[in-house]
Amino acid sequence: MADDSLASHRRDPIKSSVGNVAAQRRRQNAATVGKERRESLVRAKRLCRVGATGEGDVLVEENHMMTDEEGFLLEDQTSSAVKELKSAVVYQGKGAMQKRVNALRELRRLLSKSEFPPVEAALKAGAIPLLVQCLSFGSPDEQLLEAAWCLTNIAAGKPEETKALLPALPLLIAHLGEKSSLPVAEQCAWALGNVAGEGEELRKVLLSQGALPPLARMVLPNKGSTVRTAAWALSNLIKGPDPKAATELIKVDGVLDAILRHLRKSDEELATEVAWVVVYLSALSNFATGVLVKSDALQPLVERLATSNSLQLLIPVLRSLGNLVAGDSHTTSTVLIPGHEITDGVIKVLVKCLKSDHRVLKKEASWVLSNIAAGSIEHKQLIYSSEAVPLLLRLLSTAPFDIRKEVAYVLGNLCVAPATGEGKPDLIKENLVSLVQRGCLSGFIDLVRSADIEAARLGLQFTELVLRGMPNGDGPKLVEQEDGIDAMERYQFHENEDLRNMANGLVDKYFGEDYGVNE
Amino acid sequence: MAMVVDYKHDSSFPYWTSIRRRFDPDSPFFSSGNLERELLAKQVALDLTEDERNQLEKMIDNDARGVFCPIVGCGARLTSLEDFEDHYIARHTASCSVCSRVYPTSRLLSIHVSEAHDSFFQAKVARGYAMYECLVEGCDLKFKNYKGRQQHLVDKHKFPTSFEFFNKAHPSKKKRLKNQQKRRTHKKDEEASSKMEVENETIDGLVSAVSKLSTSDSSPSNISFGRRNARGLTFVPRSIQAPREKK
Numbered sequence: 001m002a003d004d005s006l007a008s009h010r011r012d013p014i015k016s017s018v019g020n021v022a023a024q025r026r027r028q029n030a031a032t033v034g035k036e037r038r039e040s041l042v043r044a045k046r047l048c049r050v051g052a053t054g055e056g057d058v059l060v061e062e063n064h065m066m067t068d069e070e071g072f073l074l075e076d077q078t079s080s081a082v083k084e085l086k087s088a089v090v091y092q093g094k095g096a097m098q099k100r101v102n103a104l105r106e107l108r109r110l111l112s113k114s115e116f117p118p119v120e121a122a123l124k125a126g127a128i129p130l131l132v133q134c135l136s137f138g139s140p141d142e143q144l145l146e147a148a149w150c151l152t153n154i155a156a157g158k159p160e161e162t163k164a165l166l167p168a169l170p171l172l173i174a175h176l177g178e179k180s181s182l183p184v185a186e187q188c189a190w191a192l193g194n195v196a197g198e199g200e201e202l203r204k205v206l207l208s209q210g211a212l213p214p215l216a217r218m219v220l221p222n223k224g225s226t227v228r229t230a231a232w233a234l235s236n237l238i239k240g241p242d243p244k245a246a247t248e249l250i251k252v253d254g255v256l257d258a259i260l261r262h263l264r265k266s267d268e269e270l271a272t273e274v275a276w277v278v279v280y281l282s283a284l285s286n287f288a289t290g291v292l293v294k295s296d297a298l299q300p301l302v303e304r305l306a307t308s309n310s311l312q313l314l315i316p317v318l319r320s321l322g323n324l325v326a327g328d329s330h331t332t333s334t335v336l337i338p339g340h341e342i343t344d345g346v347i348k349v350l351v352k353c354l355k356s357d358h359r360v361l362k363k364e365a366s367w368v369l370s371n372i373a374a375g376s377i378e379h380k381q382l383i384y385s386s387e388a389v390p391l392l393l394r395l396l397s398t399a400p401f402d403i404r405k406e407v408a409y410v411l412g413n414l415c416v417a418p419a420t421g422e423g424k425p426d427l428i429k430e431n432l433v434s435l436v437q438r439g440c441l442s443g444f445i446d447l448v449r450s451a452d453i454e455a456a457r458l459g460l461q462f463t464e465l466v467l468r469g470m471p472n473g474d475g476p477k478l479v480e481q482e483d484g485i486d487a488m489e490r491y492q493f494h495e496n497e498d499l500r501n502m503a504n505g506l507v508d509k510y511f512g513e514d515y516g517v518n519e
Numbered sequence: 520m521a522m523v524v525d526y527k528h529d530s531s532f533p534y535w536t537s538i539r540r541r542f543d544p545d546s547p548f549f550s551s552g553n554l555e556r557e558l559l560a561k562q563v564a565l566d567l568t569e570d571e572r573n574q575l576e577k578m579i580d581n582d583a584r585g586v587f588c589p590i591v592g593c594g595a596r597l598t599s600l601e602d603f604e605d606h607y608i609a610r611h612t613a614s615c616s617v618c619s620r621v622y623p624t625s626r627l628l629s630i631h632v633s634e635a636h637d638s639f640f641q642a643k644v645a646r647g648y649a650m651y652e653c654l655v656e657g658c659d660l661k662f663k664n665y666k667g668r669q670q671h672l673v674d675k676h677k678f679p680t681s682f683e684f685f686n687k688a689h690p691s692k693k694k695r696l697k698n699q700q701k702r703r704t705h706k707k708d709e710e711a712s713s714k715m716e717v718e719n720e721t722i723d724g725l726v727s728a729v730s731k732l733s734t735s736d737s738s739p740s741n742i743s744f745g746r747r748n749a750r751g752l753t754f755v756p757r758s759i760q761a762p763r764e765k766k
Contacts, residue, residue: 042557239544276556283544312559315552326541360552367540367548374537401600402551413537424534451586451603461535490607492682493591493623498533504682505532 036116040157044197044236047156048149048190049112051183074110075121081107082125089130097140104134104146111153119154119161127154128164135171141181148172148187155194162198169195169209176214186226189215193233203237207245211237216252219259219274223266231262231273239280246285249277256295263300268313271304275316282323289327298324298335298342305349311358318353318361321346322368332371338378346372347386354391359400366392366406373413377428380414384431389414393435396443401450408447408458411440415465427469436466441482448487448503453496460488460502467510476510485511590623592656627654627684634665635685654684 085103088096107127111117127150134147151172155162165172168191175188192211195202206212215237218230238245250256262274278297281288301324304317325331336343353365369392373383383389388410396407415435417426444466447459463484467475479485491503542548586603588595590611597603611623617636622628630652633640644650649661651668655676662668665685672678 041561042554044557046560241543241545280544283542311555315555319549319552323541326539329539332539360555364552371539374539409540412535416535416537419536419538425536449604449607451589451597451600453589457533461533464532465535490590490611490623493611493627495589495591497677502532 040115043156045156045162045194046190046232047112047115047117048152048187051145051149051187071118074113074118078107078110078118078121079125081110082122082127082130085130086126089133097143100134101140101142101146104143104150108146108149108153111150117153117157119157122150122154123161123164128167132168132171135168135175137174141184144175144180144184145187148175148184148191152187152191152194155191155198159198162195163202165191165195166205169206169211173206173209173211173214176211176218178217182224182226185218186229189218189226189230189233193229193236196233196236196239200241203239203245204242206237212245212248213252216249216255219262219277220254222261223270227262228270228273231270231277235273235276235280238277238284240284243284243286246281247287250281250285250288250291256291260295260297260300263297263304263317268308268310272310272313272316275301275304275313275320278320279316279323282320282327286327289324290330293324293328293331293335298331298346302342302345302349305352306345311361314353314356314358315360315364318364318368322364322371325368325371332375332379336372336375336379338376338382343382347383347388351387351391354388354395359403362395362399363403363406366395366403366410370406370409370413373410374418376418380428380431383410384414389435389438393438393440393443396440397446401452401455404443404447405452405455405458408444408455408462411435412458412462412465415462415469427465429469429471432465432469433471436470436478441466441478441484445479445482445484445487448484449490453499456496456499457502460499460506463488464502464506467506476515479510592624626656630654631685 081103085100085107088099088103091099107122111119111122131147131151134143139147151165151168155165172188172191176185176192180188192206192215196206196211212234215230215234219227219234221227234249238249240246259274259278262271263278266274278292278301282292298321301317301321304313305321308314308317325336336346350365350369353361356362369383369388372379392407392410396404396411399407415428415432417428419425441463444459444462447455448463450456450459463479466479469475470478485507488503488507491500494500494503586597586600588597588603588606588610590607593610595606595610597606612621613623613625613628614621615628615632615636617632620631620635622631634651640650644663647663649663651662651665653660653662653668653671653676655672658676660671662671669682669684672682
């Protein structure tokens with residue numbers, strides 16, 4: 001029996017007598033591959049399928065789900081390739097260099113074939129020490145390139161695999177230097193970008209080994225794929241949460257200039273990666289934010305938002321703008337002065353984002369508007385009289401939840417005067433009355449009914465504004481019409497004490513004994 | 520995370536304050552944008568099916584952690600925030616067929632019905648039995664009067680002092696006017712109004728009609744939230760009452 005099934009297994013795996021088991025394993029595999037695939041798509045690491053000089057397997061199939069057999073085969077080949085590399089590294093005779101390059105190339109091809117390269121097999125066979133040896137100073141460019149490429153893909157997957165690159169890091173960093181050929185420097189930057197994308201620990205190691213200055217210098221030229229890869233690697237390197245790297249980066253000679261230049265003039269792909277660098281600079285480092293704002297970084301950001309339609313570019317540019325507005329009160333008070341051209345420009349591009357089809361743009365644009373609306377009375381009036389309000393009102397009733405929350409912040413901020421630090425903030429009655437007349441109350445009552453604490457809080461806070469601020473005591477009537485009392489009474493048996501108290505307080509105060517008696 | 524500083528002024532309501540909100544780069548606020556970046560960069564976004572994309576987004580979004588129903592004692596896991604309203608309407612709107620008050624669980628509804636519409640219950644109270652159950656499931660304590668139970672809820676279970684189990688309902692303006700009118704008509708012609716009020720021939724309808732008659736007095740027609748205690752109901756003959764089962 002056992003022999004039989006073994007034989008049939010070798011002959012025709014799919015139709016073997018253990019076919020059901022194999023099918024089940026494939027299904028299980030599919031589920032794990034599904035999960036693996038999801039994780040790999042979401043990572044901040046990137047596989048290198050096509051080399052810096054344009055070579056690579058053209059016949060690579062995307063979405064090809066390997067059968068078990070193919071997987072085993074690939075693993076076998078990889079182990080052999082590493083063995084081959086080992087002997088090539090040891091060999092000192094004639095044609096040694098070519099032998100090494102060929103072995104490296106073979107390994108590189110195996111590691112670039114599929115979405116899930118056989119990294120585990122390569123590591124198990126001892127690839128890392130060999131690859132480190134191949135990175136030694138004085139090695140020919142081709143050898144350096146292939147070795148760095150292998151390391152790039154080994155580092156593109158699971159955390160343990162990326163961490164395995166530790167011994168190689170100093171050499172990879174060294175080859176970023178200006179003496180290296182561009183393709184070599186780029187491939188090393190790519191590998192380091194993957195390592196930095198793994199997590200805080202590895203970022204710390206890279207920074208302590210001096211990875212930042214040479215990478216920073218690589219973004220100074222005007223163009224080239226090297227600049228783009230280096231920018232991407234930098235965005236991974238400085239993403240924190242420690243703000244030190246971000247602050248250091250902006251201080252490197254020529255970097256600020258290069259960033260602004262790329263934002264202004266470079267092609268969209270390069271501008272995208274640079275914009276992500278700006279995202280992290282502005283989110284983490286107050287110093288960098290200040291420098292960027294003073295150097296008029298807002299202008300090219302607004303320009304890109306106005307002219308580009310590439311979602312890939314718009315996301316980081318919008319977010320950079322958002323971070324600069326959120327991170328520094330000077331942005332709103334000294335740059336975005338109402339009446340200035342730049343301010344009108346900002347409002348316009350934010351409106352453009354509100355009109356877009358993309359969820360992220362609508363949500364983050366609303367966030368930026370809410371921060372501008374948190375400025376002076378003039379800022380509020382500027383937004384209030386713009387195209388933004390009708391769009392926001394529509395979004396409040398129709399958009400997905402996360403967008404509605406941000407929109408709520410904008411509208412509420414338009415109705416409340418800047419905080420003075422003492423007591424209840426004043427209402428801006430005209431805005432409140434007008435927005436309520438245009439039908440925003442039901443959207444806020446919907447938020448009161450939400451299971452999200454923050455949203456419910458916003459809804460209740462706005463309801464309080466209406467109850468307090470609508471003239472002629474109209475507030476309670478209007479709230480009742482929108483089933484607001486019902487929504488608030490739900491909090492009777494809600495587990496959150498703050499919300500319960502808020503809701504109870506409002507109902508007690510505005511819908512007490514005397515409500516509706518003399519009608 | 521966003522920092523919202525609210526002013527806890529009179530009655531400690533946290534009023535809306537207009538302030539800037541800043542987020543760290545790894546804040547969940549930015550996760551959908553980050554996800555989008557990685558998908559677009561890997562240029563497989565086009566290869567993803569609509570299904571896969573939605574799954575991925577859910578994996579990252581807050582919703583993936585699962586929202587739990589915030590109603591005390593429920594704990595139901597909701598797949599998304601959008602589901603909450605449906606869940607609430609399905610599971611937390613048990614309404615009283617006598618007076619239309621709504622409760623978030625069938626247990627609370629049943630307690631209400633006993634306390635508000637069952638004269639047998641009132642009779643036992645009058646005779647000194649501890650009939651008022653604690654509202655918290657599993658507590659099992661019983662009290663001789665409404666106030667005693669109320670105090671227990673506040674002291675032992677940290678209910679807010681403004682909480683009122685009875686008189687939670689808030690009739691709409693239309694209903695209030697209708698109630699006002701009914702009382703005026705009743706004062707003129709008792710028999711005629713009782714006939715008008717019996718909307719259906721069921722026992723429930725009769726009980727409802729009789730109980731409305733018996734609570735008429737000169738107080739305001741609306742029932743206010745959090746201010747009034749339960750008003751005593753006059754005795755209703757048991758032959759008219761529908762038998763009610765306690766769950």
